[in-house]
Every structure is written in structure tokens, then in C-alpha cells.
Amino acid sequence: MTTMKTSLAPARVPGREAIAAKGWLSAHKWLLLRRASQLGLLLLFALGPWLGVWIVKGTLTSSLTLDTLPLTDPFFLLQSLAAGHLPYREALIGAVIVIAFYLVVGGRIYCAWICPMNIVTDTAAWLRRRLNLQGGRAPSPTTRYWLLGAILLASFASGTLAWEWINPVSLLHRGLLFGFGAAWAIILGVFLYDLLIATKGWCGHLCPMGATYSLLNFSGVPKVSALRREACDDCLDCYAVCPEPQVIRPALKGEGSPIIASNNCTHCGRCIDVCAQDVFQMTTRFHHRRDGHEQGTDHTAARFGGGGVRPVH
Amino acid sequence: MQLAAAGGAALAGLGLGVHAKQASALPAYAVRPPGALHEPEFLGACVRCGLCVRDCPYNTLKLSAFGDGVAPGTPFFVPRTVACEMCPDIPCVKACPTGALDHALEDINSARMGLAVLIDHETCLNFNGLRCDVCYRVCPLIDKAITLDMQRNQRTGKHAMFLPVVHSDACTGCGKCEHACVLETAAIKVLPRAQAKGELGHHYRLGWEEKARAGHSLLPDKVLELPVRRPGDGS
Numbered sequence: 001m002t003t004m005k006t007s008l009a010p011a012r013v014p015g016r017e018a019i020a021a022k023g024w025l026s027a028h029k030w031l032l033l034r035r036a037s038q039l040g041l042l043l044l045f046a047l048g049p050w051l052g053v054w055i056v057k058g059t060l061t062s063s064l065t066l067d068t069l070p071l072t073d074p075f076f077l078l079q080s081l082a083a084g085h086l087p088y089r090e091a092l093i094g095a096v097i098v099i100a101f102y103l104v105v106g107g108r109i110y111c112a113w114i115c116p117m118n119i120v121t122d123t124a125a126w127l128r129r130r131l132n133l134q135g136g137r138a139p140s141p142t143t144r145y146w147l148l149g150a151i152l153l154a155s156f157a158s159g160t161l162a163w164e165w166i167n168p169v170s171l172l173h174r175g176l177l178f179g180f181g182a183a184w185a186i187i188l189g190v191f192l193y194d195l196l197i198a199t200k201g202w203c204g205h206l207c208p209m210g211a212t213y214s215l216l217n218f219s220g221v222p223k224v225s226a227l228r229r230e231a232c233d234d235c236l237d238c239y240a241v242c243p244e245p246q247v248i249r250p251a252l253k254g255e256g257s258p259i260i261a262s263n264n265c266t267h268c269g270r271c272i273d274v275c276a277q278d279v280f281q282m283t284t285r286f287h288h289r290r291d292g293h294e295q296g297t298d299h300t301a302a303r304f305g306g307g308g309v310r311p312v313h
Numbered sequence: 314m315q316l317a318a319a320g321g322a323a324l325a326g327l328g329l330g331v332h333a334k335q336a337s338a339l340p341a342y343a344v345r346p347p348g349a350l351h352e353p354e355f356l357g358a359c360v361r362c363g364l365c366v367r368d369c370p371y372n373t374l375k376l377s378a379f380g381d382g383v384a385p386g387t388p389f390f391v392p393r394t395v396a397c398e399m400c401p402d403i404p405c406v407k408a409c410p411t412g413a414l415d416h417a418l419e420d421i422n423s424a425r426m427g428l429a430v431l432i433d434h435e436t437c438l439n440f441n442g443l444r445c446d447v448c449y450r451v452c453p454l455i456d457k458a459i460t461l462d463m464q465r466n467q468r469t470g471k472h473a474m475f476l477p478v479v480h481s482d483a484c485t486g487c488g489k490c491e492h493a494c495v496l497e498t499a500a501i502k503v504l505p506r507a508q509a510k511g512e513l514g515h516h517y518r519l520g521w522e523e524k525a526r527a528g529h530s531l532l533p534d535k536v537l538e539l540p541v542r543r544p545g546d547g548s
């Protein structure tokens with residue numbers, strides 16, 4: 001009885017210690033950069049319809065920049081191919097450019113730095129922590145890959161882009177640029193799901209678009225690394241804020257490379273922000289040195305042991 | 314856990330597939346842009362980018378929002394609200410990166426966005442003997458897509474009626490006629506082609522066309538020589 005946990009216990013606010021240790025600004029550095037990137041990109045798209053300045057035309061699914069550079073989202077291309085349509089070269093080239101970009105920077109950079117839904121789910125996660133809401137049930141993080149497969153099958157069987165009937169990511173982005181209609185109901189649904197039912201449920205477990213980008217997330221150069229992991233005082237703040245908490249442990253507590261190698265890491269850098277001990281750093285995948293020693297380089301083991309395929313928690 | 318994940322995903326996929334199948338017909342008030350593939354193919358080809366919408370100089374096209382009744386994110390227009398101006402350079406088609414709007418369409422007059430049908434004879438002013446003619450006058454393919462068919466006004470017995478008649482071999486479905494119809498609710502409506510266009514049985518042959526093709530009548534000379542019977546001839 002004395003050990004009963006209740007949600008009424010005062011919650012530790014992740015990041016508060018970091019703010020005390022290094023100041024508000026550096027405890028929010030990566031978050032602010034990310035929001036600037038997400039909102040800046042949205043603004044770039046909106047400049048056309050709002051002010052008539054056409055730098056980027058279209059939406060995140062397919063766009064034309066400065067009337068020359070075509071970009072196409074690989075997840076949409078996949079659905080269209082599964083539905084039995086081979087798009088024109090323009091869309092294919094656009095997808096090749098996008099895929100090449102993410103192979104260099106890391107697929108899930110999309111989630112943390114571009115996707116507008118990320119702001120919604122981050123807010124839900126933040127509110128859930130603040131209100132100290134507990135319980136609920138999250139599906140397995142691998143559900144997203146099954147869902148991706150099911151969507152491609154459904155696209156094949158129905159001949160349509162099956163996920164586009166309800167995809168919250170494109171509904172939100174398109175809604176902001178072309179008008180919402182009733183799309184807000186879906187966005188709200190995802191928000192409430194993350195707030196009340198499943199911690200980080202959407203982006204960390206279900207979103208098939210994130211799953212696609214996870215699959216492209218094996219060769220990116222920027223990497224978060226628990227470079228000073230011996231300084232960790234087990235406050236668990238990084239786990240609390242990480243959208244994919246299962247990716248941290250192998251790097252932070254493992255014997256091998258301190259690089260967070262899991263293909264689910266979104267490179268949001270929030271762990272760097274909230275760590276009062278400055279354990280984490282943004283480095284590159286080639287950066288194995290720590291305190292002058294050569295570190296283990298077993299990326300593959302860390303990657304697949306690190307939650308991409310099997311959840312650790 | 315894995316089983317639950319796979320099962321849940323399969324269920325979601327099934328639901329989406331079934332929904333897609335059911336919801337993939339275009340509502341009667343909505344028409345696709347020029348060059349759009351047939352609806353089932355279109356829904357697999359359009360990536361919902363809106364580039365066609367952006368390049369339409371007349372703001373005719375709209376990108377469907379969730380709940381509009383048209384597949385979310387796909388371009389359409391509502392002829393009664395705004396019609397397609399049939400741009401000779403067809404910028405909407407050129408903008409499409411996927412081929413959902415077929416670049417093979419080079420002459421806007423061959424576009425088949427929808428098909429106009431004069432649905433309500435009772436309210437059409439011309440059917441009531443007036444000379445409204447508005448739909449006929451605004452048609453970019455006047456005298457080809459819409460003609461006026463002169464008929465005797467049976468009610469008065471001494472006037473003529475000029476009935477607008479749409480010809481499906483020329484009508485592009487631009488929507489000008491429905492947009493311009495002077496009635497409270499248009500008597501002439503532009504419908505998605507799949508809903509408005511009939512199709513002959515594939516074994517049908519039109520005698521006059523076959524005759525023109527052959528250069529002579531296809532009937533043997535004697536086939537019509539039937540025995541002549543006059544009243545009182547027999548018993």
C-alpha cells in the first residue's frame with residue numbers, strides 16, 4: 001500500500017534541471033531550431049497563397065521550387081506505384097532527389113524538422129507530461145511497419161492512394177495551404193489519442209509515413225551521440241522527452257558506440273537540450289572518438305538491437 | 314504484441330481499402346480538371362499536390378478538403394460556382410507532375426471533363442417558348458457542343474421553340490453553360506462524364522456510317538421485295 005503509485009504525485013518536469021544548469025535558451029536550443037525549421041518551411045509554402053510570392057508551389061507531397069526543382073515524397077510515390085500508376089519522370093526525379101537527401105541527412109530528419117504534425121504530437125506529449133497523465137496503452141512500435149505494409153496492399157487492392165483518405169500529415173499541411181474542411185477532426189483525434197490513450201502513440205508507434213522515413217534512416221551523417229555517457233546521473237529526463245525512448249538505452253547504457261544508431265531516432269536533439277549533464281551531442285556517424293579513445297563501431301547491432309525492430313521497453 | 318500489431322494493421326488496411334472502393338465515385342456536382350484520367354485511375358495517380366490548382370489562372374480548380382465529398386486532396390471544380398475557361402495552353406495539365414492529368418491532351422477542345430445535360434425541360438426558358446439561349450451563347454463550342462433545335466410550339470400552335478441540345482461528341486464539360494444558366498437552379502447541368510455518358514452495345518453498328526464507309530448500301534438489292542398484299546386480294 002505504501003508503494004502505490006498515483007498520478008497525483010508531483011511530476012518531475014523534464015528539462016527543469018537543464019534550464020537551471022545551462023539557462024533556458026541552451027536548454028531549448030534544438031527545439032527552437034526545429035520549430036524554426038518546421039514553421040519556416042510552412043511559411044515558404046504559404047508565401048505563395050498569402051502574399052503571391054511563389055518560391056515553393058504545391059504541398060509536401062509534391063512541390064516545385066523556383067519553377068525548376070521538383071520534389072516528391074517517397075511515401076506518396078510508393079502508394080501510387082502500389083496502386084498501379086507509374087508517374088511521369090518529373091515526379092520520379094523529385095522522389096529520387098528527396099530520397100538521396102534523406103540518405104545523406106537521415107530519413108527521420110523529416111519527422112523532427114519538417115513534418116507539421118510533429119508540432120501537434122509534441123504538444124500532446126508535453127501536455128501529457130505536464131498534466132501527469134498516466135496509463136493508457138500504446139501499441140507496439142512495430143505496428144507502423146505493419147500498417148505501412150497494409151496500406152500498400154490496400155492501395156494495390158483499391159487502386160487508390162489508400163492512406164490519403166485519412167493521412168493526418170498531408171491533411172494538416174494541405175489544410176493550412178488550401179483550406180481545412182473537416183480535417184481538423186482527424187488532427188484533433190491524433191492529438192487526443194496521444195494525450196489520453198498512448199504516450200507518443202502516433203509518431204512513435206503508428207504513423208506509416210514516419211515508418212517509411214525510418215526505413216530511409218540508415219545512412220544519415222548527422223547522429224546524436226551519448227558522448228559523455230559516464231556523466232549520466234540517471235535522471236531519465238531524456239527518456240521522458242524522446243519521441244522514441246527505446247533508441248537511447250543502447251547508446252547511453254551499452255558497451256558499444258555511444259552513437260544513437262537506431263533508425264527510429266528522429267534527430268530532434270531534445271535529449272541534448274534536456275540533459276543537465278550535457279551527456280549528448282550532435283555529431284556525425286563517423287565520429288567514434290571519445291576522450292581520445294577509439295570507440296566500438298558496431299552500428300548494426302546497436303541499430304537493430306536499438307528498437308528499430310524490437311522494442312526495448 | 315507482434316500479432317496484435319499485425320492484426321490491427323491488417324484491419325486498418327482492410328477498412329481503408331473498403332472505404333476507398335466505396336467512396337471513389339465522384340459526386341454529381343464535381344468535375345475533374347481537363348485531361349484527368351478516368352476516376353479509378355486518377356485516384357491512384359494523383360498525389361494530391363495541388364500544383365494544378367496553383368497554376369489555374371482563373372482559380373477554377375479547388376483542392377478537395379476532408380469532408381468535401383471528393384477524395385481529399387484531389388482537384389475538382391463545381392461548374393455552377395465557377396467554370397473552366399478552357400485555356401488554350403492548358404496550364405493545369407502542364408503543371409501535373411504525375412500524369413493524373415494526362416499531358417497527351419494538347420488541344421483543350423478535346424478535353425472531356427464532364428458532359429452537359431439539359432436535365433429539366435419544364436423550367437428551361439427555351440422549352441417554355443422564350444429565347445433565353447444563354448447556355449448556347451456562352452458555350453465556347455457554340456453550334457458544335459450545343460445547338461438550338463427548332464421545333465413547333467405545340468401549346469400555342471403558331472410559334473417556334475428553340476431547344477438547346479448538347480452533343481456529347483463535342484462538349485468538353487467546361488461548365489460554362491451550367492454556370493450561366495439564368496434560372497435559380499440550373500436546368501442544364503454538367504455531370505461527371507461517367508454519370509452522363511451513355512454507351513452503345515458493342516455489337517451495334519450505325520447503318521448510315523457503315524454505308525458511308527463502304528461507299529454503297531450494304532443491303533442486297535432484292536431484300537426489300539416482299540410480296541404485296543392489297544385488301545381484298547386474297548380470300
Ligand code: SF4
Pocket residue numbers: 110111112115116117118121169202203204207208209210211
Ligand atoms: S511520425 Fe508521422 S506524423 Fe510523426 S513526425 Fe513523422 S511523419 Fe510526421
Ligand code: SF4
Pocket residue numbers: 346347368369370371372373374396397398399400403404405406421
Ligand atoms: S483549362 Fe485553364 S481554366 Fe480550365 S482548369 Fe485548366 S487552367 Fe483552369
Ligand code: SF4
Pocket residue numbers: 358359360361362363364365366386387388408409410411412413414
Ligand atoms: S497536379 Fe496532378 S498530382 Fe497534383 S493535385 Fe493536380 S492532378 Fe493531382
Ligand code: SF4
Pocket residue numbers: 428429451452453454458459479483484485486487488489490491503
Ligand atoms: S459544358 Fe456546356 S458550355 Fe461547356 S462545352 Fe459543354 S455544352 Fe458547351
Ligand code: SF4
Pocket residue numbers: 431436437438439440445446447448449477493494495496499500501
Ligand atoms: S440558360 Fe438555362 S434556361 Fe436558358 S436556355 Fe439554357 S438551360 Fe434553358
